[in-house]
Amino acid sequence: MREKADSEGVDLLLVDTGDRIEGNGLYDASDPKGKYTQDIFKEQDIDIICIGNHELYKKSSSENEYLSTVPNFKDNYLASNLDILDPESGDRVPLAPRFKKFTTKKQGVRIVAFGFLFDFTGNANNTFVEKVEKTIRQKWFLEAIHDRDVDLFLVAGHVLLDSPEYNAIYKAIRETQWDTPIQFFGGHTHVRDYFKYDNKAYGLESGRYMETIGFMSITGLSTGGKPQSHVVRPADMLAAAPKFSRRYIDNNLYSFHHHTSLNSSTFSTPHGRNVSAMIASARKALNLDHSFGCAPTDLWTNRAPFHSENSIFTWLQEQVFPSTISDPARENRPRLAIFNTGAIRFDVFKGPFTIDTTYSVSPFTSGFRYIKDVPYTTAKKLVTILNQEVPQLFDSPYDLAARAPEPNEAHVATSDTAHKYSRHVVKQVPLSPLSSNSLQEQPLTPGYTTIDAGGTDGDDTIHAPIRFYRVPNIFETRVGFPSTSSSDPAEPETVDLVYVDFIQRYVLLALEFLGTGYKQGDTEVYMEGKTMTEVISGWVEENWDDDC
Numbered sequence: 001m002r003e004k005a006d007s008e009g010v011d012l013l014l015v016d017t018g019d020r021i022e023g024n025g026l027y028d029a030s031d032p033k034g035k036y037t038q039d040i041f042k043e044q045d046i047d048i049i050c051i052g053n054h055e056l057y058k059k060s061s062s063e064n065e066y067l068s069t070v071p072n073f074k075d076n077y078l079a080s081n082l083d084i085l086d087p088e089s090g091d092r093v094p095l096a097p098r099f100k101k102f103t104t105k106k107q108g109v110r111i112v113a114f115g116f117l118f119d120f121t122g123n124a125n126n127t128f129v130e131k132v133e134k135t136i137r138q139k140w141f142l143e144a145i146h147d148r149d150v151d152l153f154l155v156a157g158h159v160l161l162d163s164p165e166y167n168a169i170y171k172a173i174r175e176t177q178w179d180t181p182i183q184f185f186g187g188h189t190h191v192r193d194y195f196k197y198d199n200k201a202y203g204l205e206s207g208r209y210m211e212t213i214g215f216m217s218i219t220g221l222s223t224g225g226k227p228q229s230h231v232v233r234p235a236d237m238l239a240a241a242p243k244f245s246r247r248y249i250d251n252n253l254y255s256f257h258h259h260t261s262l263n264s265s266t267f268s269t270p271h272g273r274n275v276s277a278m279i280a281s282a283r284k285a286l287n288l289d290h291s292f293g294c295a296p297t298d299l300w301t302n303r304a305p306f307h308s309e310n311s312i313f314t315w316l317q318e319q320v321f322p323s324t325i326s327d328p329a330r331e332n333r334p335r336l337a338i339f340n341t342g343a344i345r346f347d348v349f350k351g352p353f354t355i356d357t358t359y360s361v362s363p364f365t366s367g368f369r370y371i372k373d374v375p376y377t378t379a380k381k382l383v384t385i386l387n388q389e390v391p392q393l394f395d396s397p398y399d400l401a402a403r404a405p406e407p408n409e410a411h412v413a414t415s416d417t418a419h420k421y422s423r424h425v426v427k428q429v430p431l432s433p434l435s436s437n438s439l440q441e442q443p444l445t446p447g448y449t450t451i452d453a454g455g456t457d458g459d460d461t462i463h464a465p466i467r468f469y470r471v472p473n474i475f476e477t478r479v480g481f482p483s484t485s486s487s488d489p490a491e492p493e494t495v496d497l498v499y500v501d502f503i504q505r506y507v508l509l510a511l512e513f514l515g516t517g518y519k520q521g522d523t524e525v526y527m528e529g530k531t532m533t534e535v536i537s538g539w540v541e542e543n544w545d546d547d548c
Contacts, residue, residue, distance in 0.1 A: 001260060002045075011104035014045065017187035018052025018117070018158035020069075021061055022363045023209065023345050025288040025356035026279070028533075034064055036282035042072035043275045049077045050115030051095065052158040052187060056082075056123035058365075062095075063087050063126070070096045078115025078156065081135040083128040092128065099144050108226020109151045112144055116157035118165050118188060132165040136172045145173050150180055151222040158187040161195035161203035170197045181221060181242050185214075192248045192459075194452040202244040209346070212448070213249040215460075218242050248450060249460040288356040292537050293544030299348040301341075302468040306475075312344055312361075313475055320539045321477040327527050330372070330496055334480040336379045337498040338386075338507070341471045343532055352548050358537045365533075366502040370526040371511075371518055373494040378514055382497075385510045386474040474503075498526050 005012035020041065021027050027037045055065050066084050070077045079095035086093050100113045120129045135141060145153070153173055159165050166184055173182055182201035186193065190208030197203065206214025220242040249255045257263050283289065297310065304310035316339070325337045346360045447463030450456070482490040499507050504523060511518045527535075 004260060006106065009106055011106045011109060013047040013104070013154075015154075015156050015185050016046050016049040017156050017185050017206075018050050019054045019187065020052070022054050023360060024363070025286060025354075025359040026282055028359040028363045029286045029288060029355055030282075032060065032064075034061070034068075036278075036285070038064065038068045038072070040275060040278050040282070041069070043271070043278070046073060047076055048100070048113050048115065048154065048156045048185075049073050050156050050158060051079060051082060051117055053117065053120045053122065056117075056120065056127050056129070059124040059126045062124060066095055075100055078113060080114045080116045080141070080157075081130040081132055082117055083130070085126045095127070098140055101144075101147070101150075103225035107221070108223040109221050110149055110225040111152045111154050112147060112150050113154040113156065114141075114144075114169075116155065116159055116165065116169070118157070118159045118163065132159075133168050136168060141172075142176075145176050149224060150177070151224055152218070153177070153180060153182045154185075155182065156185045160189055161186040161193055161205055166203065167197075170201060174198075174201075181218065183216065183218060183244075185216075192448060192450045192452065194246050194454045194458060196453050200242060202246075204246050207248065207448070210251055213251050213255070215247040215249055217245045217247075246454060246458055247460045248448065248458050250447065255460060283356075286355070288354060289352075290355050291352040291546065291548070292355075292358070292541040293353050293546060294548035295348050295350050295353050295540075295544065298350050301344060301347055302471060303347070303466060305469045306471045311471075312348060313341060313471060315348075316344070316536075317475055317477050319543075320536060322479050324535045324539050325368075325477065325479050325498055325527070327370075330370075330526075332480070333372075333496045334376075334478075334482070334492040334494075335370070335496040335498050336374075336376070336382075337477045337479060338383060338474055338503075339477075339500055339532075340474055340503050342473070343500055343502065353537075353540045353544065355537075358533055362533045362536055364502065365531055366500045367529070367531055368498055368526040369501045369504055369523045370496050370498040371522050372496050372524070374497040374511075374516075374518075376492050376495050378511070378516060379495050379497050380491075381514060382507065382510050383472075383474050383476050385513060386503075386506055387472040496526075500532060 002012050021034060021037070026040075027034050030036055049069075051065060054061075056062050062084060067087070075097050077096040078098065078100055080098050082095045083092050084095045085091070096115070098114070101111065102113070103110050116132060116135075117129055119131050123129055155166070155169055157166070161184060163186075166186065170182065170184075173180070179200065182197065184195070184197070184201070184203035186195075186203055186205040189205065191205060192207045192212055192214070193203075193205040195203040202216075204214050204216045206212045249259065253264070253267070257267055260267060299312040299315050300310055301312055307314055321337060321339075325335065343364060343366065344362055348357065348361060444462060444464035446466045447461065448459055449463050449465040450459050452458055482492060497507070504520070508518060508520065508523075
């Protein structure tokens with residue numbers, strides 16, 4: 001694509017907006033984590049790169065960014081509102097440069113770029129995320145946006161497009177540069193999204209899990225960085241006002257062959273084949289294709305109603321957790337175990353359930369904790385409170401809500417899937433009927449069907465729509481309850497309240513809201529050493545046949 005852009009006299013920039021770790025065996029299965037992916041990832045030529053929240057949950061992963069990823073990409077890595085404690089000196093320093101000014105090689109477009117993270121509060125204590133509202137008042141930022149020799153401001157970030165953070169940045173730039181084009185690139189909400197701030201300022205978000213390559217085209221920019229006589233530009237780029245347009249490209253070889261005008265025999269390059277060999281070698285070293293068992297059916301996070309037979313949460317709630325959530329020291333006690341649906345990141349497909357599958361479904365290293373002998377009359381109210389998101393419990397809309405695989409993460413918002421992020425969420429629903437009879441007759445594969453601020457023409461490949469369903473933040477499993485003659489278990493007086501340690505903060509807040517006095521000191525480790533990932537893979541190995 002860069003060769004194609006060069007031949008046409010235009011510029012192509014590759015932007016990455018964070019969350020490069022977790023959710024794939026290639027990263028999660030290695031020890032240390034990222035042992036192979038650091039070297040693989042640096043082979044890509046990225047022009048602007050920033051961080052996501054997933055790189056910051058652990059001290060080790062944030063230090064990997066600082067010590068490896070940032071040096072690999074040098075001044076292309078931007079961290080406008082993030083500091084880290086230097087592992088050697090202990091000093092608080094910027095993770096990476098705050099901003100970058102550069103001129104594109106073909107057209108001479110002068111760009112000032114930033115790299116932001118939303119106002120995240122769940123980071124490890126060796127990193128410091130400064131609120132965006134505070135960052136944009138700092139001297140370096142004000143000087144950067146007052147630069148008059150700029151043709152485009154590029155704001156990359158792991159941030160919602162229509163958010164307080166991006167709206168504050170937009171307002172700050174517009175107060176000093178009322179007419180300079182601005183391009184925002186967003187992340188975190190896992191949607192294909194397009195947003196208009198004004199007729200010279202737009203935003204693009206490119207979905208989730210590398211399923212989509214977001215393509216943003218801007219024509220008609222000023223090119224103050226190069227004499228006009230030296231610039232070769234298509235005729236349609238000579239318009240006085242810039243034109244913004246977007247495409248959501250499915251991340252597969254068919255799309256790449258189409259857009260490069262190449263095919264299966266001409267597309268590969270020596271560099272690409274070398275990187276593919278690196279990936280294959282790493283997969284083999286990690287034994288990622290080793291199968292724990294054979295899934296007898298598809299299990300969906302959002303493509304089946306919650307509590308339905310094909311919901312992955314029904315499988316976990318009714319089959320996996322009742323036989324696995326048990327600590328030898330407390331196995332005779334009834335327990336109410338609660339889990340955040342956000343711990344389950346992807347579907348299970350019929351067929352081999354491999355090591356790689358395990359990390360795609362549940363990549364996190366969270367263990368389990370519990371509070372002993374909680375009155376059941378109190379414990380049974382927790383799921384309702386956490387799913388209702390009582391305002392007193394949450395600092396921001398990025399809190400527990402962001403941990404559930406909402407339909408906006410998984411593709412759509414329809415009448416039966418309305419949810420709390422509806423003010424941010426692009427609707428991804430069926431496209432209008434195609435005008436061509438020949439196209440109408442062709443069978444369509446299921447996939448993304450997007451309606452955004454630009455209309456219905458953003459999807460690069462036309463798909464048949466898929467229906468998606470909302471899931472709650474939290475679900476529960478009851479284990480070891482006293483049996484009765486009825487179909488429902490009797491209610492015990494007290495239970496061991498078991499939960500994934502990642503949600504401990506919210507559990508304690510909810511218990512406080514209910515008038516209890518439970519504190520962190522009342523919690524203990526449960527099933528020491530076991531993670532959600534290990535619990536799921538262990539159950540599969542014991543209960544599903546090996547032969548697919």
